[in-house]
Amino acid sequence: MENNKIKHTALNEKAGIPQPEIFSPSVVKNIQKYRKVQPSSDELVTGILSGNITALSRAITLVESTNPDHLVKANEVINACLPHANKSVRIGITGVPGVGKSTFIEAFGKHLTGLGKKVAVLAVDPSSTISHGSILGDKTRMEELVKDKNAYIRPSASGDTLGGVARKTRETITLCEACGFDTIIIETVGVGQSETAVHSMVDFFLLLKIAGAGDELQGIKRGIMEMADAIVINKADGDNIRKAKLAKTEFNRALHLFPAKRSGWIPTTATCSAITQDGIPDVWETIVQFVELTKGNDYFNVKRSEQNEYWMLETINEQLKLSFYNNSDIQKLLDSNKKAVQNGEISPFAAAQILLEKYFK
């Protein structure tokens, strides 16, 4: 054996094998490099205003961060972008899973970039925080659009509360607009509270449906149909065309039972096929007409400034509730009072009075 050739006592100290450094030098270099290029808020704003997608993505990541330091920086970026924002058309698109939202948005987005538009696609899906839902998460579902230079697709922001998700989405809209995107599409899943949130941040609200029995309607939350500026029956191709046209007539009849909209716009119904492209250009034409009408009667601007105010008040109300319900005294009392109220042992108003007195003392 080789070590027999070397003579030394057990007291000799071996040179030993050099231990690896605790931090890999290459990782350290990478982190240092990354830190160096972490741009300032001024640099981000300059980048965004010149249409730089990398700067846009970084700013959105900043907005989505929960780190309090990032919040300050994010607010700086947002406030600097605000004067350059507000110049797009914001379109909300909703529909239950299975109506083909992704293929519709792909076909619709391609049509828009073909017209020279710059299209940003965002998503609001608070449920994804629990279910890690796939809304826009699987970007490959928009294979064509994702490769388009004039399109920017961003998966859904996540957050603990709908308010948090809404804030991030609203600020992302501002960033995208400052970056030169003139058409913002916001996708949502059509089954929860998120439609009301999306409806409160867009100019035009489109409800996507498919023809068939009443069953597929069950998933749509109440009131969504009344929010729609247009109902579009998707998958109107092949054997489906006749059924889709019948559904269009049916929805049209139903829409006329709803009260007139403040915008002066009469909601429309249409059929389309994301596969054959039939009807896709007409959807855009409808939106153009809507924008013309509402810019003419000033509803467009009035609604936007109302939306701004709405989000300010919503944020305040949400924070007031969080402060109350996260209060440790309240948490101790809430459950027992809730149970007593549910069982009719104490009136709801008397229970509320007890809790409020505790909170304000």
Place this chain on the structure above:
Amino acid sequence: MENNKIKHTALNEKAGIPQPEIFSPSVVKNIQKYRKVQPSSDELVTGILSGNITALSRAITLVESTNPDHLVKANEVINACLPHANKSVRIGITGVPGVGKSTFIEAFGKHLTGLGKKVAVLAVDPSSTISHGSILGDKTRMEELVKDKNAYIRPSASGDTLGGVARKTRETITLCEACGFDTIIIETVGVGQSETAVHSMVDFFLLLKIAGAGDELQGIKRGIMEMADAIVINKADGDNIRKAKLAKTEFNRALHLFPAKRSGWIPTTATCSAITQDGIPDVWETIVQFVELTKGNDYFNVKRSEQNEYWMLETINEQLKLSFYNNSDIQKLLDSNKKAVQNGEISPFAAAQILLEKYFK
């Protein structure tokens, strides 16, 4: 002249006319008598539980009072009545002015007392605080019902906020139920937020309509149709019958486009005439079926305990907002921030942050 006959100097003092007392002794007596018979909360409860209408009316007046002393006493009465309440069917009835709510309720109420029911008719109309609206105020519109021993009609509670009105109505329901009324009808005007409030305190929600062009629908607030458990086309008499039947078909079609209800109940449509009584018994039959179904699948009780919890949380949220928006520091800052937000000078979320920091410091 007669006074020439009486001889006296100008220095004589006349006896004078005795001055009236500052307080009329009869009024003082009345007030003392009234004070003496002002019953204790125990006496009120005993009266209510024995079906005494005077005690019921006095307790409702107490609940409606804004005097803080009365609030304490009202809470005592409510809490003592709670174990005896909760045993009625609560029916919300809405419809725009002109659909004939009063004549419908009169005919419907008479039908119910004819069946041996004890019927209480209440109203929720927050607008009456401003317009002094006539909802149920003009009791003579229910000439027959008001004379019926088994009916109790109470005009709408008033208040500064919908929350206040809702509280009073909810507690009035409790008192009426404890007093033995087994059918509670709550009327509302169909044009404001009050429908959501009423929907959250009843078991069955009935939307009253009349046949005709789409115009009369304009006044109905969005979402009300989706809340309805039944749509009843009133005034289906004479030349109107055919039109009413057509309207029924139309609404029936529209209702089927809405999502299924958690109750498992499929909303119905019907026609009726408060004048000829046609269809009135069927409305009650529908409600009986609804109660059977929802007591069978336990939705009835689940909804009631959810409603109790809802009103506790609503009261808390309303009070939290009132405390914020009535804060003098906030009032100084709110308008300027609102304007900056509306004009897009500051993001809604940044403005909210400024205000919240001020409030919590």
